[in-house]
Amino acid sequence: MDEIGNGKGYVLSKEEILEKMDYAVSEGADQMFLQGGVYPDLPFDYYLDVISTVKSKYPEMHIRAFSPVEIINLEKITGKSLFEVLQILKSVGLDSVPGAGAEILTDRMRNIISPKKATTEEWVRAMETCHEAGLPGSANIVFGSEETKEEVVEHLTVVRNLQDRTGGFLSFIPWTFQPQTKRFKVRAVSTQEYLKVLGICRIFLDNIKHIETSVMVLGKGVGQLALTSGADDISSVVIEENVLRSFGLKTEKEAVKFLKEGGFTPKRRDLLYNYERYEGRELSAV
Template sequence: MHAITAKLEAGVRIDGDDFLRLEREASLHQLGFLADSIRRRKHPEPVVTYVIDRNINYTDICISACKFCAFFKAPEEGSGQVLTRDQLAEKIRETQNLGGTQILLQGGLHPDKPLEFYEDMLRFMKSTGIHIHGFSPPEIFHFSQISGLPVTTVLKRLISAGLNSIPGGGAEILCDRVRNELAPRKCSADQWIAVMEEAHQLGLRTTATMMFGHIETMEERLEHLQRVRDLQDRTGGFTAFIPWPFQPDHTPLSQTRKIEKTSAVLYLRMLALSRIFLDNIRNIQASWVTQGPKIAQLSLFFGANDFGSTMIEENVVAAAGVHFRLSEQEIRRLVKDAGFSPQQRLMDYTPV
């Protein structure tokens, strides 16, 4: 352990063996101390950022049928919906009235909508002046399959229509054993990375996520982090990393397996390990949406420097029975009470 600690104190990158040893042997206190030291080195000023945005799920109709999702509706159910232009406009207007700067736009893998549908939606939304942080890699890969066009062409068309940046959703665990069991109809780990790499090459900034605490092993979590770190070495396109624990309630997976919710301690350990391993990603985001406000405050001492979004609207985690809500005022109070200065930001971390 001393050798690993010495590496980190000297700013030297750790490898996978070091990561696994830290996970096995380091206490919660040790991991927090190491992660906090790295956070302070990268962010000497005691500032915690946040963004005001809204998560718009344009459709819940999805052919992927992921076993961890309580939100989707299968096309044959007939109960799913696609938001209308009027609904989109009202949601954007409400967001802007609350000081919101962006829309997080994600939806199910709809079997029937052509690429032109998404281009038209982007143009309509862009006319409001909002930043569109939209379409995770599985969606973009799906658009490519539906249209028969290469991912590069799809991305160029989406950018031309108004897409500004891409969220890191749909990563789950970037290991095909896990993906084949939980989401066999969704893009592979290599395909997720390929979409992100192409997006970075085209000038889009993106985030990266990890949903952990279900059927994956610690070695598979490491594989996920290694893939993200390797891509960041090549492109530098990730602005932030967001690890969040699987919420099992009401999901198909919880009906076939007994999966306990990830405890606060295990969440904080994984958050700290992510900060320690991802030395080339500047920002680590707390997950108050799944953990609640008090653990999110603690996250600021376990490597997180960003409080994430106000989440004016959130549907996917809520479908699993988790209903934490925070206003901008509450986020600012929580940050101040933890001893930091709150700062509103844009997607690329430019201060507002």
């Protein structure tokens, strides 16, 4: 939700995070996705403690955490280099990093939608350093504001060129801005436009193996169409979501049913696109 300036910001304690993890594991989770806002007064030890505690209790849990904007903040508060910060996080259990906060990677659009976030240059530096540190992840595009078609292509070019250098992006996800956003203009994106952009992403980003569609944001109808328009992945079954209004698949059985009804063969994977750990495990929709 768009909560900037409404006084509802919060910091979860380690105990609260573990309580959430206990519930998630009881529901079958084996991957943790964690990110938040930038809080300059929160010490680096907090981040280390959270990651190390979760990894200690659940050593098989894949931890994907901290957006480029958060990582840049950690560089500032520690006085260490970006690479050093990432190496320390990796040593306590961080496995991969989401390429969040990209939205549209042009300076004009970033000044409109996120003037206090990382610049295009800073975002690229953060993700490139993540990949150099052995922390792969994803990248995305968020459209449906005042961006031009040329800026969409410029964004994809930035991502493609970075992928050529590092090979660290495992997947790419096209999103649309959500209508509850109040800080800048958000326009309705038709299904046709979304599928067109998704298809362009698949063709243009031939150096990124997987294109995800977000059933969580777009719903099942568009999600099934997306799987015939360039996407090969429906992302994760989300147990708890605190940022977006979710229209997604709540259980593995729902996901399996959704894929089979669309004529696809469901295949479970982890965040690094490893399938082997789930081989021999039947996926049932009932």
